Every structure is written in structure tokens, then in C-alpha cells.
Amino acid sequence: xxxxxVSCVVGVASISIFLYFIWRxxxxxxxxxxxxxxxxxxxxxKGTPYKxxxxxxxxxxxxxxxxxxxxxxxxHDIAPRASPFFHKSLTTLGMKLWVFSLYLLxxx
Numbered sequence: 001x002x003x004x005x006v007s008c009v010v011g012v013a014s015i016s017i018f019l020y021f022i023w024r025x026x027x028x029x030x031x032x033x034x035x036x037x038x039x040x041x042x043x044x045x046k047g048t049p050y051k052x053x054x055x056x057x058x059x060x061x062x063x064x065x066x067x068x069x070x071x072x073x074x075x076h077d078i079a080p081r082a083s084p085f086f087h088k089s090l091t092t093l094g095m096k097l098w099v100f101s102l103y104l105l106x107x108x
Contacts, residue, residue, distance in 0.1 A: 029053070047093060060085040 033050045040047065048056055063084040072081055079087045 056085065
């Protein structure tokens with residue numbers, strides 16, 4: 001009788017601990033980023049949709065390779081060559097996204 005009670009208590013405790021950590025991981029990987037994305041969309045800041053784990057990394061690497069393959073111009077404008085993804089984001093989405101994302105990141 002005692003062994004079954006103890007095993008049930010241990011089983012329930014281990015399942016609840018497992019579910020707690022699953023919830024924390026889901027919250028960290030999916031719910032919190034989607035909540036921030038919705039918050040930004042409600043504020044009028046349209047950006048790229050959230051992609052789990054890798055985000056915009058594929059697009060960033062592709063744009064960096066394209067920028068390195070082209071010859072550099074003789075102007076002092078090096079932003080399109082040094083960080084093309086952020087330059088494109090600033091030109092398409094505007095300066096308000098840059099300032100607001102820095103503000104938002106300071107609270108995370």
C-alpha cells in the first residue's frame with residue numbers, strides 16, 4: 001500500500017515538473033515572441049514574421065553574401081555593404097522600428 005502511494009506521488013510530482021519545464025520552453029520559444037510580434041503590429045510596426053529559432057538568419061547570410069560579391073562604391077556610405085539586412089530594414093520600415101526595437105530590447 002505504501003509503495004503504491006509513494007510511487008503515485010513521485011509520478012505526479014515528476015509529471016508536473018516535466019509539464020512545468022515544457023511550458024517554460026514553449027513560452028520562451030513561441031508564446032513570448034508571438035506576443036511581442038502582436039504588440040509591435042498593434043503599434044503599427046510591421047516587420048518580418050517570427051520564425052522559431054533561426055529567425056531571419058537565412059536572409060541575413062544571403063544578403064551579406066550578395067553585398068560582398070558586388071564591388072564597393074567610392075562613397076562613404078558603407079552601411080549597405082557592412083550590414084545589408086539592417087540597412088534594408090531601416091530603409092523599408094523606417095527609423096521608428098530601429099528606435100522602438102532598441103527600447104523594447106532594453107526591457108527583455
